[in-house]
Amino acid sequence: MKQPAEPRNPFYLLLLLASFVFVLTALAYAVVPTLEEKAKEAGEFPPPSPIRDALRNDGWKWLLVEVAVMVVFGVLSMGLDRLRRLKKERAEATITPTINPPPL
DSSP, rough: OOOOOOOOHHHHHHHHHHHHHHHHHHHHHHHHHHHHHHHHHHTHHEEEEEHHHHHHHOOOOHHHHHHHHHHHHHHHHHHHHHHHHHHHHHHHHSSSOOOOOOOO
């Protein structure tokens, strides 16, 4: 008989989303200044952008916060998995009462 599936760990999805945001921010932090420099070298100055300015000034802070969020979600997902495994092992280790006692 098929065992019921364990419920999904919601922290895995949150960890995946936080990691995706981290990768996007890291790529933007690395690539956008390079593209700006190439545009300046070509004689075409990019229009001012508050997002680029914020990324240039505070991008490293964003990356640190995103790493911290990833660590928190990673620890929470591992903790929830461990808690579920311990509960399952405890439930399997209990002795089930018998209806008919063994003959003496």
